[in-house]
Amino acid sequence: MKRSKGGGDEEAPRHNGSAGRRKADQQQSDGDEGGSDIGPADLQDDDNDQGLRREIRSKYRDLISSVQQNREDMLSPSNNKLTEVLEEANKLFKDVRQAREAALDAQLLVVATDLGKEKASQLFSEGTAFDPTAFAEHLLSFMGLNRLEDDEDEQQNTANGYLPQDAWHRLARRAECCFRTAPSFHYMMGSFYAEPPPPKQRIERQRKAPSKEAKRIMPTQLKKMEESQQEATEKEVERILGYLKSYYQDDPTSPISYYEFVIDPSSFSRTVENIFHTSFLIRDGLARMYLDEEKLPCIAPVEEGEVEAGGSTSRKQCILSISPKIWKELIDAFDIKDSIIRPPNTQND
Amino acid sequence: MTQRKRPSSTQSSSQRRHTGNLVAQDEDDDATFTQPSTSQVQRGLEKLTPAQVDQKTAEVVQYFLVKDQKKMPVRRADLVKHVVKDYRNIYPEILKRAARTFDQVFGLKLVEIDPKNKMYILVNNLETPDKASPVRSPSNPKMGLLLAILSVIFMKGGVVRENLIWNTLRKLRVDPGEKHEEFGDVRKMVTDEFVRQRYLEYVRIPHTEPIEHEFRWGQRADAEVSKVKILEFMGELHEQDPKTWTQQYRQAHSLPNSSQASTSSSSQR
Numbered sequence: 380m381k382r383s384k385g386g387g388d389e390e391a392p393r394h395n396g397s398a399g400r401r402k403a404d405q406q407q408s409d410g411d412e413g414g415s416d417i418g419p420a421d422l423q424d425d426d427n428d429q430g431l432r433r434e435i436r437s438k439y440r441d442l443i444s445s446v447q448q449n450r451e452d453m454l455s456p457s458n459n460k461l462t463e464v465l466e467e468a469n470k471l472f473k474d475v476r477q478a479r480e481a482a483l484d485a486q487l488l489v490v491a492t493d494l495g496k497e498k499a500s501q502l503f504s505e506g507t508a509f510d511p512t513a514f515a516e517h518l519l520s521f522m523g524l525n526r527l528e529d530d531e532d533e534q535q536n537t538a539n540g541y542l543p544q545d546a547w548h549r550l551a552r553r554a555e556c557c558f559r560t561a562p563s564f565h566y567m568m569g570s571f572y573a574e575p576p577p578p579k580q581r582i583e584r585q586r587k588a589p590s591k592e593a594k595r596i597m598p599t600q601l602k603k604m605e606e607s608q609q610e611a612t613e614k615e616v617e618r619i620l621g622y623l624k625s626y627y628q629d630d631p632t633s634p635i636s637y638y639e640f641v642i643d644p645s646s647f648s649r650t651v652e653n654i655f656h657t658s659f660l661i662r663d664g665l666a667r668m669y670l671d672e673e674k675l676p677c678i679a680p681v682e683e684g685e686v687e688a689g690g691s692t693s694r695k696q697c698i699l700s701i702s703p704k705i706w707k708e709l710i711d712a713f714d715i716k717d718s719i720i721r722p723p724n725t726q727n728d
Numbered sequence: 729m730t731q732r733k734r735p736s737s738t739q740s741s742s743q744r745r746h747t748g749n750l751v752a753q754d755e756d757d758d759a760t761f762t763q764p765s766t767s768q769v770q771r772g773l774e775k776l777t778p779a780q781v782d783q784k785t786a787e788v789v790q791y792f793l794v795k796d797q798k799k800m801p802v803r804r805a806d807l808v809k810h811v812v813k814d815y816r817n818i819y820p821e822i823l824k825r826a827a828r829t830f831d832q833v834f835g836l837k838l839v840e841i842d843p844k845n846k847m848y849i850l851v852n853n854l855e856t857p858d859k860a861s862p863v864r865s866p867s868n869p870k871m872g873l874l875l876a877i878l879s880v881i882f883m884k885g886g887v888v889r890e891n892l893i894w895n896t897l898r899k900l901r902v903d904p905g906e907k908h909e910e911f912g913d914v915r916k917m918v919t920d921e922f923v924r925q926r927y928l929e930y931v932r933i934p935h936t937e938p939i940e941h942e943f944r945w946g947q948r949a950d951a952e953v954s955k956v957k958i959l960e961f962m963g964e965l966h967e968q969d970p971k972t973w974t975q976q977y978r979q980a981h982s983l984p985n986s987s988q989a990s991t992s993s994s995s996q997r
Contacts, residue, residue: 550872
């Protein structure tokens with residue numbers, strides 16, 4: 380290699396800073412900076428100028444960190460950044476006087492040489508080079524990336540487009556063709572419930588029994604319990620049911636969006652309360668939630684006699700979570716101006 | 729290994745000749761376990777009923793299958809300590825029978841991925857399908873991520889610095905610094921889980937400051953993953969003939985992909 384700036388297999392001799400560097404300079408320079416000999420005049424002033432020393436050291440450190448941070452950038456065969464770094468270092472080296480700076484110079488040389496070695500191996504490898512960036516782009520397309528605009532600026536690598544939900548699953552299925560993974564062993568019907576040792580069992584049964592009975596008689600006892608302890612909640616739930624029914628009766632054919640129903644655009648805490656109370660309606664089978672064509676949740680009251688609370692129809696549970704940020708986004712998305720459920724204080728009973 | 733016909737054997741099926749990586753005549757000592765000699769095994773077998781041996785074999789098979797759920801390799805020391813126990817004097821025979829069961833009943837192969845530390849895994853003995861199975865079974869998205877990582881490592885010659893992997897993942901919208909909605913703690917998954925499963929090796933590069941590591945294929949990857957198929961996939965993605973990557977093509981086709989025990993992996997580095 381003519382311009383062995385990176386060193387290739389032979390690492391530039393690392394004697395103490397100056398001697399080794401002079402020799403390497405003569406190998407490296409293409410005639411632009413022929414002599415890097417130190418003149419006698421420089422020795423007196425620069426030696427002790429602390430400011431200059433610090434500056435040199437700081438510049439070396441910058442160079443080193445720039446090589447480390449932009450490693451992949453420098454590896455790209457399309458630019459000469461590594462050469463520029465070395466030329467910069469050459470310039471700096473002229474002013475090096477003390478061991479500390481020379482040590483930094485040596486460190487830079489180690490880092491740059493390492494990079495150069497990798498660049499050299501890129502040059503020598505036969506066949507097409509493999510570019511991980513291009514690979515990533517192709518993979519994204521494979522996984523079904525929906526690019527938003529037709530003209531993307533690929534160099535900028537800005538995140539544009541959505542990856543579908545099953546993106547990684549698509550790749551996983553393709554991976555099945557490359558892997559000889561043993562299928563994982565699972566019992567087909569699941570495992571049977573192994574009985575715990577007797578003492579535990581007794582305790583568990585005791586605990587279980589009351590809750591089961593409690594559940595069964597809950598519908599009748601519920602009112603009593605809540606009146607004594609949670610009267611307010613019960614009343615609130617009924618009030619909300621009233622809103623739901625009247626809203627529904629206004630137009631039985633048009634579905635009520637769940638979000639529009641529960642969200643109070645003026646108060647996040649009220650929204651959370653509404654969600655909480657509405658969940659009781661669902662639990663007791665007085666309202667039902669479903670997804671419309673656009674997969675948005677809607678809520679509707681249940682006709683009397685259609686479903687019995689605690690009945691045998693299949694129950695589905697879900698957990699709802701909301702944060703102030705999501706709440707605001709929903710208000711914007713659905714353009715909610717005022718709340719369907721009026722806050723209790725403003726309502727005259 | 730030579731074929732042996734045992735007089736008291738109840739199995740009529742012919743004894744398979746396993747590839748040498750299984751019950752090698754090695755003399756190296758485990759800290760807690762010395763491989764019994766063939767004569768010791770013979771004597772041990774004579775003292776037990778066939779039913780006992782079958783039972784013990786079945787227990788070993790079960791142990792492996794459960795351990796394989798998480799794709800964790802099985803250590804011989806653990807196997808002997810927890811399952812084989814008193815039957816350790818006929819350990820090689822039990823392992824041989826277990827391997828036969830895996831092969832004939834489950835279509836799996838028992839592979840020793842680490843002859844030094846005596847670790848085993850199960851791989852599929854069936855050929856990899858040419859395209860995805862028409863059966864819609866749930867797929868594990870982690871395998872997709874693993875494929876991406878293994879591909880990069882292979883195409884880059886077998887070793888890459890960790891930053892290359894992290895940067896590539898970032899371009900795939902997976903940031904190791906953030907919690908990913910599908911994978912969670914990505915860094916932990918890649919440097920801990922995949923490494924313990926032996927899909928990857930994550931080794932510190934000496935003399936680096938700050939500390940850097942490099943990634944290589946792990947022993948399980950060597951046994952399970954087909955380089956030929958990966959190269960085919962690269963060809964599809966880049967719309968190129970896999971042969972254009974001459975070095976990688978040569979590497980992929982240099983060894984038969986079926987039994988890549990750890991001994992062969994060193995020649996690929």
